[in-house]
């Protein structure tokens with residue numbers, strides 16, 4: 001039985017992950033974490049999951065919660081996730097990180113902290129998006145230099161980071177397939193007389209509003225035709241099911257940073 005603790009337990013994802021753990025075989029919820037001072041600290045973790053009382057109280061004691069689990073699932077924010085990773089490394093526990101918005105420097109620090117424990121960091125835990133990552137590389141390679149690439153993502157009004165981690169990963173996959181450096185060719189901002197589009201750039205556009213769960217479209221735009229690859233999330237439950245699948249996988253993985261392509265065997 002894999003003991004899973006959830007960090008961000010009062011959040012939109014935290015509640016769904018707790019529900020997914022309760023529905024899954026071979027795993028149990030060993031703990032639930034929230035930030036110190038959060039009003040749900042001390043409350044039963046089942047309430048945010050729509051389960052009623054399940055006998056696991058939300059705690060703000062990171063060290064004790066990590067020591068009591070085999071793997072921590074963390075859907076919070078980059079700086080919080082890095083602290084959680086540090087504590088998991090201290091106690092030799094695995095961690096699954098779903099948080100997005102990491103800077104390149106933070107991603108490098110995560111890799112450093114992951115030297116001695118198995119870590120999964122994935123901007124999107126759904127099977128569908130990870131299949132998109134896989135096919136995007138092939139589509140970009142086949143279409144080559146004659147198609148301009150633009151990415152548009154849409155999320156709910158409460159999302160704090162932009163563009164989404166999924167959109168950034170899509171841009172990285174396409175840029176790599178075309179032999180480009182994403183950090184050099186990503187164009188996040190077009191305003192005023194901004195000049196003609198350069199050949200190599202990848203436009204990154206963001207829509208925020210309402211309760212959109214998560215939508216991503218990659219446009220391959222040629223002269224006379226275009227291809228659009230779109231993924232639409234209907235609920236958060238495929239993210240939460242993916243995170244539990246990742247937690248069961250990572251506890252027997254070798255140390256280092258892995259992602260959902262490894263969990264799903266898509267490499």
Ligand SMILES: NC(=O)C1=CN([C@@H]2O[C@H](COP(=O)(O)OP(=O)(O)OC[C@H]3O[C@@H](n4cnc5c(N)ncnc54)[C@H](O)[C@@H]3O)[C@@H](O)[C@H]2O)C=CC1
Pocket residue numbers: 007008009010011012013014033034035036038075076077080097098099100101122123124125126161165239
């Ligand atoms: N990888 C994936 O498949 C997905 C990733 N995400 C990402 O997950 C993150 C969280 O998303 P949501 O759940 O929608 O956000 P949210 O804001 O609803 O939940 C985040 C939770 O973390 C808690 N938190 C903040 N600091 C903390 C600390 N020091 N210790 C413990 N808990 C702390 C907050 O109080 C909040 O309850 C975002 O970065 C989002 O982009 C969201 C959905 C899917």
Ligand SMILES: O=C(O)C1=N[C@H](C(=O)O)C[C@H](O)C1
Pocket residue numbers: 100123124155159160163164165166167213214215
């Ligand atoms: O904040 C969200 O909600 C989501 N964030 C992730 C991202 O930034 O890619 C994954 C998903 O799109 C939902």
